[in-house]
Amino acid sequence: MCGIMKYTIEDFKTEIECIPDEDIRAWTLKAFENCPEDFYVVPASSSGKYHPADEKLEGGTAIHIKRAFKVMLVLCDSESDILTREEISILLSAILLHDICRGAGRTHPEAVRPYYAQKLGDAFVEQYPDIMDAIETHMGRWGRHRPDTLLQALVHYADNVASKLHQIYPEGNVEVMNEVMKSISNANVKDLSGKLQTGINYVNNK
Numbered sequence: 001m002c003g004i005m006k007y008t009i010e011d012f013k014t015e016i017e018c019i020p021d022e023d024i025r026a027w028t029l030k031a032f033e034n035c036p037e038d039f040y041v042v043p044a045s046s047s048g049k050y051h052p053a054d055e056k057l058e059g060g061t062a063i064h065i066k067r068a069f070k071v072m073l074v075l076c077d078s079e080s081d082i083l084t085r086e087e088i089s090i091l092l093s094a095i096l097l098h099d100i101c102r103g104a105g106r107t108h109p110e111a112v113r114p115y116y117a118q119k120l121g122d123a124f125v126e127q128y129p130d131i132m133d134a135i136e137t138h139m140g141r142w143g144r145h146r147p148d149t150l151l152q153a154l155v156h157y158a159d160n161v162a163s164k165l166h167q168i169y170p171e172g173n174v175e176v177m178n179e180v181m182k183s184i185s186n187a188n189v190k191d192l193s194g195k196l197q198t199g200i201n202y203v204n205n206k
């Protein structure tokens with residue numbers, strides 16, 4: 001596949017470990033372990049109009065999720081004086097799972113709830129309704145359901161900014177975008193997450 005990066009669940013463990021709430025972290029890991037098989041191969045753009053060039057190729061959704069997660073860490077840090085530890089956990093989980101059912105033959109993102117209900121049962125899906133609601137509204141004015149809470153809006157913003165990184169960085173070929181990708185290393189995610197944890201601890205100790 002000439003230089004295209006391919007991810008597995010192992011590549012998302014750094015992100016999942018950033019989720020501060022233990023129960024939401026475990027729930028998110030379980031969702032990842034049971035994700036649709038095509039999640040790691042499906043491109044991020046079905047229309048071909050949006051998303052950086054490398055995200056339009058095979059494996060593009062996984063690349064997009066890692067970038068959107070980094071944007072979400074920055075947004076969470078911005079709001080870390082008002083967001084609770086649980087809300088930040090909901091945001092990080094929702095951004096990791098927002099495109100999990102993007103594959104062919106599904107009505108993304110409305111497919112996420114029925115997919116997991118069928119795969120893991122209703123109790124699993126109903127455990128964190130705020131995560132499911134944020135996933136279903138993440139497409140904002142381009143989707144069927146608009147965000148109407150701060151959490152839902154933040155998931156939409158993180159997704160939208162991440163899908164337009166090529167408009168911020170030079171429109172590029174795969175090599176250029178892979179250079180950008182290198183800057184989104186696990187160390188970088190850990191660094192952002194560390195700053196966020198400091199913010200959470202500050203809020204929770206106030």
Ligand SMILES: [Fe+2]
Pocket residue numbers: 064068098099159163
């Ligand atoms: Fe997305």
